[in-house]
Amino acid sequence: MVSAETKCIMVQGTASNAGKSVVVAALCRMFSQRGYRVAPFKSQNMSLNSFTTSENREIAMAQVLQADAAGVEPHHHMNPVLLKPKEDFTSQVIVHGQPAGDMNFYHYQHNFRDQALKAIKESLDALKKDYDVIIMEGAGSPAEINMLDVDLANMQIARLADADVILVADIDKGGVFASIAGTFQLLPPEDRQRIKGIVINKFRGNLDILMPGIRQIEEIVGVPVLGVLPFDPGLRLPEEDSASLSERKYRSHGQITVGVLRLPRISNFTDIDPLEYEPDVGVRLIEIGEDIGDVDALIIPGTRNSISDLVALTESGLADEIASLSQEIPVFGICGGYQMLGRKIIDRTLKESNIGSVEGMGILDVKTSFGEVEKIISQSQGTPVGQGIFSRTTGEVLNGYELHEGISRLGDCKPLLRVIKGCGNYPKSGFDGAQNDLTAGTYFHGIFHNFQFRRSFTDYLRIGNGLEPLGYQKDDFKDLREFSMERLANLVEDNLNMDELQRVLHFDLI
The missing domain is CATH 3.40.50.300 (P-loop containing nucleotide triphosphate hydrolases)
Incomplete structure (x- = not known):
């Protein structure tokens, strides 16, 4: 009514x-x-936790x-202005779900406020x-x-x-x-x-x-x-912004421990929430400057500034440590985390930051470029190619959403997903992500919200630790969220x- x-x-x-x-x-x-x-x-919301609606518009989570x-149904009118902090005093301004540009505080308040x-x-x-x-x-x-x-x-x-x-x-x-x-x-x-x-x-x-x-x-x-x-x-329930991560108490102890890098500009960290509902799995946030320690897998989540956060990882020594660990344990990157795992991030026009192009971790044979396309905002679907640690997931249709400005081209490595809907690595490529034996990355936010994909990942870790796999019985995450x-x-x-x-x-x- x-x-x-x-x-x-x-x-x-x-x-x-x-x-x-x-x-x-x-x-x-x-x-x-x-x-x-x-x-x-x-x-007006200032948040790095965002989502793509069915209209392919971006609003806060x-x-x-x-x-x-x-x-x-979520709609862009429910959050008409979204500010996504990018660098000091600069944010990407999203209006009615679409980018309006990067603005500093003064420009936004004095030149854009009436439009907002x-x-x-x-x-x-x-x-x-x-x-x-x-x-x-x-x-x-x-x-x-x-x-x-x-x-x-x-x-x-x-x-x-x-x-x-x-x-x-x-x-x-x-x-x-x-x-x-x-x-x-x-x-x-x-x-x-x-x-x-x-x-x-x-x-x-x-x-x-x-x-x-x-x-x-x-x-x-x-x-x-x-x-x-x-x-x-x-x-x-999903948190509003990264400041709440300081108060969020993930279950950090389990027979399986998944480490998650808390990047300086971490975004869309709700991607990792479903892992906490996996039996036997603990989630441990790892700050820049901390040792990664004894973990069974490592996830590098999204970030609002891939280049700046990659530089922070390199200067802290974590990038080298991750490259070494990738020979022993699964490492999974999502969006910006995926870009960092590649060989190079190219930013000739300073679209992402003032730093310019940088060398990546070199774990995946992928090159990412900024400035070639407008921001990708899309609800997406794909099916796993079925290689490496995800060899048992072939055929499942995965739902996710994309929010990225960089596009990635693969060298000598396999893609992670065949794209049914959305962009993936670059427009009309037909594929998303990349993988080798133990390392994988994707542009699909929300990929671990897909039960079978998530369970195949955690069962791989269980088997590696001498535990029985659980199989595809019940999605505790979906039930417990409701x-x-x-x-x-x-x-x-x-x-x-x-x-x-x-x-x-x-x-x-x-």
């Missing part, structure tokens, strides 16, 4: 990583279960998760035509007083949408009441009045001890606390005062 007037609700936070994304996802699921057609919306929670705001308005109007409820997500804090006049993510967008605001505050780091009071104090009166309720997130203690503080903060700011959400370490989403929605609903929520929003939730 599409209502005569779409209801807009915005979730803002007292700081980054307060829990805005997951609260938006939970509200999307809750409203959807009540029969409303719901869309998530984040006007958080809005994909939220759309999934709402039971609707126009795109945001267009997307918001488009969503209002098709949805009953839009659950909007802010960015960082609305009380950044040095940025109020150029805001494109918080209160200016709430005004544009005439949205009621729910403020989420993270209690886990301490100072929750000060952060709530300070946010109210720094906001202009007209914006302060938009905040209809407060949610305290990530609580681990005794609620009775917290209650006196809740009563006092309600008196101080004049807005009700709608609920206190407990910290739930069992939730396993379980986590439902668990999140129930956790939020069980701990919010739903009657009070309806009262302050003037909206029927029953």
Whole structure:
């Protein structure tokens, strides 16, 4: 049902990583279960975790998760502006899912802001035509007083949408009441009045001890606390950005250990999430400067700047260590990680960085070039060629998505996939990736989300460690992700005062 007037609700936070994304996802699921057609919306997102929609447009992964929670197809209007940090003070600007150029902060704010705001308005109007409820997500804090006049993510967008605001505050780091009071104090009166309720997130203690503080903060700011959400370490949902990796506790111990390089500009690190759900498998993040240590396989994930991160690996000595280890254990590169495994990355026009062309690790006989094609943004499909450690995967149709500007040409090595849909190594090549005996790479993000491909990889590791292979019995990752989403929605609903929520929003939730 599409209502005569779409209801807009915005979730803002007292700081980054307060829990805005997951609260938006939970509200999307809750409203959807009540029969409303719901869309998530984040006007401007800065994130290196992105996804390709079915329209072949790029949006942040958080809005994909939220759309999934709402039971609707992700669309570029749900995230009209995406900023992908590239180098210091420079980001690739994605508008309506397509690249608009690389811009520094000054250029974006002074020369491009009006275009960004126009795109945001267009997307918001488009969503209002098709949805009953839009659950909007802010960015960082609305009380950044040095940025109020150029805001494109918080209160200016709430005004544009005439949205009621729910403020989420993270209690886990301490100072929750000060952060709530300070946010109210720094906001202009007209914006302060938009905040209809407060949610305290990530609580681990005794609620009775917290209650006196809740009563006092309600008196101080004049807005009700709608609920206190407990910290739930069992939730396993995609993270918003790489900063959250510092808090993410992967299961690091198992009979099999997969090392994952935490590159300085790591992107699309959700590619590795399914491995954590494999029985017996532990995932260990390896920082630049650390020893790789005793791992059974190594994954080099995507990066927003392949050349700069390759230089960092080379200078730290990790590139040589990886080249040596590739003779002993499987090494797998995804997108930028795949490019680094090759012999050379050519960047004559300085498209990728100011460094120019560099030598790769030389493990795969591949040369990658930047500046020959526009950015590839595509949902993709392919079938394994069936060589090396993936010799048992022939015939399976793999789904993934591509987000890359470089194209790769193979020398004396085999491709990893035959491309059914998408680009792969370069337009119309018909193939993606490369492989030799123990090393492989691909442009397909999400390749380990394909159950049989992932299980063939981990079974290869199990057999190498004297364990029994598990075979293709059950995809725990897909089941547990849906379980986590439902668990999140129930956790939020069980701990919010739903009657009070309806009262302050003037909206029927029953």
